[in-house]
Amino acid sequence: MINIALPKGRLGEKAYGIFEEAGFECPSIREESRKLIFENAEVGVRYFWVKPSDVVVYVERGAADIGIAGKDIILEYKPDIYELLDLGMGKCRMAVAAKKDFCDRRDRTLRVATKFPNIARDYYNKQSREIDIIKLNGSIELAPILELSDVIVDIVETGKTLYENDLEPKQDIVDISARLVANKVSHKFKNAEINDICKKLEKVLAQKNK
Amino acid sequence: MSFASQVLREDERAIYELRSLYSKYGYSHYRVSKFEEYDLYAKNRSFLVSENLLTFTDTNGKLMALKPDVTLSIIKNVVANESSSYKLYYDEHVYRTTVGGDGFREIRQTGLESIGSIDVFAESEVLMLAMKSLESISKEFLLDISHMRFLEGFLENIGVGAENMGEFLSLIGSKNLSGLRALCGTLGIDKDKCESLCVLTAMYLPIDKALYEIKKFVKGEKMQSAFSELEQIYDTMSCYGSTDRLYVDFSIVNDMNYYDGIIFKGFINRIPDSILSGGRYDRLMEKFGKRVGAIGFAVYLDKLERFAADENSFDVDVMLVYDEDVAPRDIIAAARELGKDGSVRVLSAPDESLRCRKLVRLGKDGILTLETND
Known part of the structure; x- marks a missing residue:
């Protein structure tokens, strides 16, 4: 039995679709219910929905053998796990954004509002830049508008929210997409099963991208 | 050790089994003090599993640290010359932080070191002991092996710089x-070479199959010597009869320094x-100016705590409750009799929170079993 952690929300549902097409379906998951765990003993899979940022926790600690996690979450939490496959979905980028007329001055500490303090710190460390990180949990775009911060480090998909609020992306940090991750020990003891899933998912993805 | 299995926790049992295993193969017990001068770790910080140290100032003003690791203390003290050879094991508490965890933890760690002129036999012996260590904990174990020089040689061959x-x-x-494909792309590394690297990275095979698979990648002196070392290890391990749980996995990486x-x-x-x-x-020995070979491993026993099956779901086997008018002599006799089958807690009134296999009441007329929970 392979335990699979899926991120709640659109990305998770899309990812489940790939699993389904690859032959690891679990019909009960599509039904409306308050159940937390969905199992299909025949094909040997058990799914559960968790908060997107918790997927890597479940996987790292072995509660889930594999899972679907965004690259942003992997970069932020740096879990000790295998990153087996780039699903190429949920594509977006991590970027620095600021007000359109923002003028970056290197002679002062940069105030950075973000949900991803580690990614922001790494990025500015590489530039030997002193920054003041303001950790927020949502509505990051508000921070520069209200002068809470100079810039934000956040996920940008189309940039629509930014432009509507008189902001714009300034620099790209890294490209983000959904990844298939695996617990390192599960990958050893359930090697054949996980490899099988991995190969079949790859096949479905390759067909989609044709 | 008949008493041990009943009383000892899984991790405690493992410690004694490991110690008896290592001494059986002629390794001697090596004790080190709890504290070590801070300088030792400051110079070799990245060797440590966690870089945080629990420090304090000694009475003479020296900065000391509670030991986060035992290996450094051992190699600091060994005398390395051509005739020296050490086979040691230790069983100590170390103090370190865990990744993402907050604060320091005390961790029981057992391990062994073989220092001196290390040949394939000495390496295989350590590997064999590592396998036996794992086996003594559970039959469902795997030992994964990689070779840093093999990997280094391969990466150099495809043009990866330091x-x-x-x-x-x-x-x-x-x-x-x-990620590898993307990085190879930006560095302009040939696609075929990159795919070979991907094959090596993804590979997870028993050692015999793995050797067959990786043979085709061997190029240059560095890889050749590493490869033949792996081959010889496989041969020697076969003589020990323990290769079926030995896997090759190049994702086991460690600091090349x-x-x-x-x-x-x-x-x-x-x-x-x-x-x-x-x-x-x-290479670590070299940093200490000691030009001898060294190989060793550590077993992290703290991870065993939660591993044991919950078979012991009772606090005691028998709860013996005696009436007021029973003479102490009779209580002692009854407890002794009941104690033949397991643990007995003697109480004057029943303890509701205690999980017992059997609840027994001792009255003037003798023993009466009130409850069995099996």
């Missing part, structure tokens, strides 16, 4: 093929992290 080595190792460590030969990690099914870790650390 400045990018770390980035490649970390991608290999997480079996991140898409310290490790330059074989490295390995041990896993137990249902424990979601490696529980044994070791390797050949000649």
